[in-house]
Each structure stands twice: as structure tokens, then as C-alpha cells.
Amino acid sequence: MGDQSAAKKPAVPAAPSDEVMIEIIDMHKWFGEFHVLQGINLTVKKKERIVICGPSGSGKSTLIRCINRLEEHQRGKIIVDGIELTNNIRNIEQIRAEVGMVFQHFNLFPHLTILENLTLGPIWVRKTPKRKAEEMAMYYLEKVHIAEQAKKYPGQLSGGQQQRVAIARSLCMEPKVMLFDEPTSALDPEMIKEVLDVMIELAQEGMTMIVVTHEMGFAKSVAHRVLFMDYGRIVEENTPEMFFENPRHERTKLFLSQILH
Amino acid sequence: MASAAQPTEREVLKPPPTSVGVVGWVRANLFNGFFNSLLTLATIFLLYKTVPPLIRWAFIDSVWHTGGQGCRQATGACWAVVTENLRFIIFGFYPYDQQWRPLTAMLLLFLLLFISRDRRYWKKSLLYTWVIGLTAMGILMRGGILGLQPVESTQWGGLPLTLLLSIFGLTAAYPLGVLLALGRQSQMKGIKTLCVVYIELIRGVPLISLLFMSSIIFPLFLPEGVTINKILRAQVAIILFTAAYIAEVVRGGLQGMPRGQYEAAEALGLNYYLTMRLVILPQALKIVIPPTVSILISAFKDTSLVVIIALYDVLKTTQSVLSNPKWMGFSPEAYIFVAILYFLGCFSMSNYSRKLEKELSTEEY
Ligand SMILES: Nc1ncnc2c1ncn2[C@@H]1O[C@H](COP(=O)(O)OP(=O)(O)OP(=O)(O)O)[C@@H](O)[C@H]1O
Ligand SMILES: [Mg+2]
Numbered sequence: 001m002g003d004q005s006a007a008k009k010p011a012v013p014a015a016p017s018d019e020v021m022i023e024i025i026d027m028h029k030w031f032g033e034f035h036v037l038q039g040i041n042l043t044v045k046k047k048e049r050i051v052i053c054g055p056s057g058s059g060k061s062t063l064i065r066c067i068n069r070l071e072e073h074q075r076g077k078i079i080v081d082g083i084e085l086t087n088n089i090r091n092i093e094q095i096r097a098e099v100g101m102v103f104q105h106f107n108l109f110p111h112l113t114i115l116e117n118l119t120l121g122p123i124w125v126r127k128t129p130k131r132k133a134e135e136m137a138m139y140y141l142e143k144v145h146i147a148e149q150a151k152k153y154p155g156q157l158s159g160g161q162q163q164r165v166a167i168a169r170s171l172c173m174e175p176k177v178m179l180f181d182e183p184t185s186a187l188d189p190e191m192i193k194e195v196l197d198v199m200i201e202l203a204q205e206g207m208t209m210i211v212v213t214h215e216m217g218f219a220k221s222v223a224h225r226v227l228f229m230d231y232g233r234i235v236e237e238n239t240p241e242m243f244f245e246n247p248r249h250e251r252t253k254l255f256l257s258q259i260l261h
Numbered sequence: 262m263a264s265a266a267q268p269t270e271r272e273v274l275k276p277p278p279t280s281v282g283v284v285g286w287v288r289a290n291l292f293n294g295f296f297n298s299l300l301t302l303a304t305i306f307l308l309y310k311t312v313p314p315l316i317r318w319a320f321i322d323s324v325w326h327t328g329g330q331g332c333r334q335a336t337g338a339c340w341a342v343v344t345e346n347l348r349f350i351i352f353g354f355y356p357y358d359q360q361w362r363p364l365t366a367m368l369l370l371f372l373l374l375f376i377s378r379d380r381r382y383w384k385k386s387l388l389y390t391w392v393i394g395l396t397a398m399g400i401l402m403r404g405g406i407l408g409l410q411p412v413e414s415t416q417w418g419g420l421p422l423t424l425l426l427s428i429f430g431l432t433a434a435y436p437l438g439v440l441l442a443l444g445r446q447s448q449m450k451g452i453k454t455l456c457v458v459y460i461e462l463i464r465g466v467p468l469i470s471l472l473f474m475s476s477i478i479f480p481l482f483l484p485e486g487v488t489i490n491k492i493l494r495a496q497v498a499i500i501l502f503t504a505a506y507i508a509e510v511v512r513g514g515l516q517g518m519p520r521g522q523y524e525a526a527e528a529l530g531l532n533y534y535l536t537m538r539l540v541i542l543p544q545a546l547k548i549v550i551p552p553t554v555s556i557l558i559s560a561f562k563d564t565s566l567v568v569i570i571a572l573y574d575v576l577k578t579t580q581s582v583l584s585n586p587k588w589m590g591f592s593p594e595a596y597i598f599v600a601i602l603y604f605l606g607c608f609s610m611s612n613y614s615r616k617l618e619k620e621l622s623t624e625e626y
Contacts, residue, residue, distance in 0.1 A: 070524050089532075097530030107525035111544050111623060120539060121529035153623035173529060 016048035027076035038232040051219040054229035100170030108154035140168040160191025180211040342591040353418020363421040366398040418573030430499040438507025463505035476570040514545035554614040
């Protein structure tokens with residue numbers, strides 16, 4: 001965990017294992033008549049880190065929200081850690097407890113203190129004793145460098161601090177996968193780095209991560225694979241080096257030229 | 262603090278002084294501009310014309326202890342109508358020598374309410390305390406055991422009855438209203454329809470007609486020989502009525518909740534019940550404290566409508582005193598007294614809600 005040499009290295013990704021964490025097979029989703037996801041196939045290994053990018057409205061958020069059933073898919077299969085997502089409520093709750101999610105707008109619970117935000121899941125879902133949950137919460141708050149704010153309310157923190165709390169809140173559930181939906185795009189520029197740093201540290205510890213982001217620096221240093229989505233399909237997928245230097249599809253090239261200007 | 266002592270720091274600016282004594286305040290608030298000055302003068306004149314005579318009537322020329330005859334000779338208020346009949350106004354037809362029992366019950370109730378003010382005591386133990394307290398009050402009112410002489414509920418009246426109807430009514434209506442609001446938001450069509458129909462039906466009729474129905478029409482459907490206590494029926498009518506209004510207010514609060522809150526809770530693996538209980542309701546109910554308290558206050562006052570089904574609440578006992586020829590004509594004094602009672606109830610409710618809102622606020626530092 002607190003591996004000194006890892007902290008010095010420029011975040012070289014550890015190799016993913018061979019075990020499958022998430023498997024998505026020919027998954028479709030419609031919003032009414034609108035075909036948002038048009039046959040997604042994706043396998044994520046344990047300890048693998050995937051960055052998803054693509055133009056607005058291409059279905060990135062919808063895709064990762066399907067993985068923890070915040071959106072329901074209508075065709076195909078999603079298997080998370082060996083459990084298939086069906087209408088079975090027990091399965092859904094079990095999967096949600098194993099899959100952490102960080103939102104663009106943090107979504108902290110404003111009526112609870114930072115500490116209470118963090119202990120809510122462990123106490124009520126994992127049935128961890130309160131004392132132990134609080135210890136764990138303080139451990140993760142240290143990790144995101146914000147332990148001194150434990151007694152405050154979310155409304156009293158800056159955006160960057162709130163997002164780090166949100167990450168810690170997910171980590172308190174000791175998830176097997178973390179999903180990030182544009183975690184830095186609601187932040188002021190000077191706060192983006194503090195959040196990305198936390199995410200990079202997380203990556204170094206071997207967390208399985210799926211990150212929707214347009215932070216290409218982050219993708220380069222952390223991702224094993226970058227996926228490009230357009231019109232509800234995964235159009236291109238490659239290692240970050242190949243993806244940025246040698247994009248194959250026209251749409252990818254166009255997108256990259258817009259992002260990197 | 263020692264701004265001058267720090268050589269390199271920027272000078273610490275204090276906020277400019279806002280008040281310059283009484284004169285400054287008066288000038289800033291009462292005489293800032295021609296129109297406001299005029300208004301202030303007019304108000305002072307009106308107060309001068311009305312307040313001294315009122316004080317003279319209520320306090321200086323008033324009589325406090327005398328029979329009806331003495332009252333007729335007095336030029337001021339005849340508070341004797343209240344003081345001489347206090348026990349009847351407060352306790353109604355409850356047996357005279359037993360009236361210490363409702364009095365004790367009321368004191369117990371006030372004590373419980375007072376303890377419950379403090380949010381630190383909001384624990385399971387408080388719930389048990391209430392259960393024990395309410396049982397004790399019930400035994401005190403009803404009697405029949407522990408050597409207490411039984412008193413039929415038909416003899417209950419006055420302030421205890423008003424408090425019974427309103428406190429029970431409000432505490433039962435609130436959770437019911439929350440459940441109805443949740444039901445109305447439910448994904449399950451059957452539950453949703455049921456709640457919508459209920460809410461709209463109840464809101465479509467005045468409380469008076471519900472009270473009539475519960476006291477006159479409802480018994481017609483009961484089988485021969487079965488009777489349900491009249492107070493209980495009125496109580497149920499009040500609960501059902503108030504709950505529908507609370508439901509709509511709470512629904513407003515629920516709709517105001519951002520979707521991200523539901524999603525964050527669900528993403529943690531909280532089920533529907535826990536999401537509602539731990540994340541959504543605490544916030545939604547807090548937002549709607551002001552309108553909820555308005556409803557509770559008007560429900561409290563509406564309990565006085567039970568006079569029309571011949572329950573002797575505190576307003577009705579006052580009326581009966583006034584219908585006694587000896588005290589006829591002193592209704593202002595008597596009604597002022599009842600108004601003060603109601604005001605104390607309503608005022609403490611709204612006061613408390615403001616305190617609660619402040620305590621629950623998480624915005625300030
Ligand atoms: N609940 C919904 N109901 C109907 N349409 C929706 C809903 N959520 C998203 N959509 C539509 O689905 C499409 C994909 O949305 P999604 O949020 O997945 O895009 P995205 O790739 O995350 O875009 P962005 O970069 O703007 O976040 C969009 O066209 C959006 O309008
Ligand atoms: Mg999105």
C-alpha cells in the first residue's frame with residue numbers, strides 16, 4: 001500500500017491479471033425509441049484500468065451506469081465478478097456494494113458530516129460496527145489527504161475536496177471495481193490535479209478502474225486501454241500510446257484533434 | 262487580531278461599524294425618507310389612540326374575582342368570567358373531585374413535549390418514555406384500575422380533549438402523510454393509484470364533512486350493538502384529513518431532491534428503504550419544515566371543529582359558560598382567554614420549528 005518506490009515511479013501501470021472482473025456481451029440499451037448503446041462488448045480484467053472517451057452524447061455515462069444498474073440494459077449480458085445483472089434485487093444490491101462509483105457532481109450527502117458520509121455504506125450495507133467503520137473512514141480520508149475535514153459538512157468544502165471525499169466514500173466499501181464518470185469536469189482547473197493525483201495513487205495500488213474522462217494526460221500515465229465511443233458503439237480501442245499516436249478511425253482523429261487542439 | 266503588530270501582513274480590515282446607538286438606529290429604520298417618516302408618525306398616533314384604552318380596559322378597570330353581578334358594574338374587562346369558571350372551561354364535565362387527574366396528565370404531557378424539544382434525546386429511549394407516558398396519561402384519564410374511579414370518555418372535555426385530539430392527531434398524521442407521499446411516488450402502479458385517490462378524495466372535502474361522516478354516517482354501517490367511541494372517531498377523521506395535506510407537502514420535498522442523491526445512495530448498495538430513511542427523507546423533510554408546520558398549526562386549530570359533533574373541547578366549554586344567563590355578555594373576555602390558549606400552542610409550534618430548522622442547517626460554519 002504505502003509503497004515508496006511506487007510513489008516515485010511515474011505511475012507505470014502494473015499488468016492486469018488474467019481473471020475477468022467485468023464482462024459485457026452484446027449489450028444494448030434504449031431510452032424510449034432512442035438506441036443509446038448499440039451492442040457493447042467489453043471485458044475488463046482484474047486490476048485493469050480503462051479510460052473511455054468520446055464526444056458528448058455518445059453513451060459513455062450510460063455504459064458505466066449500466067455496470068452498477070443505475071441504468072437498466074435491455075439486451076445482452078453484463079457479468080460483474082461472476083454475478084450476472086438481472087432483475088434480481090439481491091444481485092443488484094450485492095453488485096452495487098462491490099462496485100464503487102464517483103460522479104461528476106460528487107453527490108455527497110449534504111445533511112451528513114464527511115465522516116458520516118463515509119461510514120453510511122459500511123454501517124448499513126456491510127454491517128460494520130460503527131467504531132470500525134469510523135477507523136476505516138479516517139484511514140481513507142488520510143489517503144485522499146483530507147482527514148482534517150472529517151467533522152465538516154460537504155457544503156463547507158471546495159469542489160476538489162468534495163470529489164476526494166466522494167472517492168473516499170466509495171473506497172470505504174472496499175469495492176472491487178471503481179467507476180468514474182468525468183470526475184474532474186465539474187472542477188476548477190486548479191483543483192483537477194488534486195483529484196487526479198488521488199486517482200493515480202489508487203491506480204498504483206492495483207484498483208480495477210473504468211474512467212470516463214477527457215484528461216488525456218491521466219489516460220496516458222494510468223490506462224492500460226483507451227476506448228473511444230461514438231453513437232453508442234465502441235469505435236476504437238487501443239493502448240494509450242497507440243491510441244494517441246496512431247488513431248485508426250477518422251472520427252477518433254477528429255475527436256483527438258478537437259480535444260488536444 | 263494584532264494587525265498593527267504584524268509588519269509585513271496585509272492590514273486586517275474590520276467590517277465597518279453598523280450601528281451608531283439608538284439615535285442612529287431610529288434614523289436608519291424609522292425616518293429614512295419622507296414616506297417612512299410619515300408612516301412612523303401615523304403608526305405612533307394609532308398606537309397612542311388604541312393601546313392606553315386597551316390597557317385601561319384589560320388591567321386597570323377590570324375585575325378578576327366576583328360574581329356576575331359585580332361584573333355588570335365594572336367598567337373594564339370582566340375576567341371573572343374566566344377565573345370563576347376556569348375549572349369548567351379547562352376540564353369540562355370531568356368529575357369535579359377527580360380533576361387533578363387530567364391536570365396531572367396534561368402536566369405529564371407538557372413535560373414529555375419539553376424533553377422532546379432537545380434533539381440530543383431523540384433516541385429509542387425517548388420513544389419508550391413516550392409510550393410509558395401516554396399509557397400513564399390514559400390510565401389517569403380513564404381510571405378503573407389502581408383504585409382510580411372510572412371516568413367514561415363521554416365526560417372528557419375541555420383542554421385535555423383539545424390536546425388529546427391535536428397531539429395524537431398530529432403525531433399520527435405526520436408519519437401517515439410521509440407514507441402516503443412515498444406511496445404516491447412509488448413505481449408500483451397499484452399503490453400509487455391508491456395513494457393518489459385517497460389524497461385527492463380527502464382534500465376534496467372539508468374537515469367538517471369528514472367529522473359528520475365519522476360521527477353520523479359511519480355508525481350506520483356498523484352492526485347492531487357495536488359502537489366505536491365518539492372521540493376515537495373524531496380523532497381518526499382528523500388524522501386522515503391532516504395526513505392527506507402533509508402527504509402533498511412532503512411530496513413537494515421529495516420532488517425537490519436531486520436525482521444524484523438517489524443514485525449516490527443506490528451506488529453504495531443501499532436498498533430502497535435505507536435510501537429513503539437515511540438519505541432522502543432527512544433532507545426532504547427538512548426542506549418542507551415550514552409548510553409542514555403551517556399544516557400542523559392549522560390542524561391544531563381545526564380540532565375546534567369537533568364542537569359540531571357535540572364534543573366538549575375547550576371552545577365548547579367556554580361557549581357553555583357564556584350561555585349561562587349569569588355570564589351572558591362577557592364573551593370578549595372568555596374568547597380572548599381561549600385565543601391566548603390557542604396562540605400559546607401555535608406560537609410554540611412555529612417557534613420550535615424555527616429552532617429546529619436552524620439546528621438542522623448544515624450550511625454555515
Ligand atoms: N434518462 C435519460 N432519458 C433519455 N435520454 C437519455 C437519458 N440519459 C441520457 N440520455 C441520452 O442518451 C445519450 C447518451 O447519454 P450519455 O449521458 O451516456 O452521454 P455521454 O457520452 O456521457 O455524454 P457527456 O459527455 O455529455 O456526458 C444522450 O443523447 C442523452 O441525451
Ligand atoms: Mg456523461
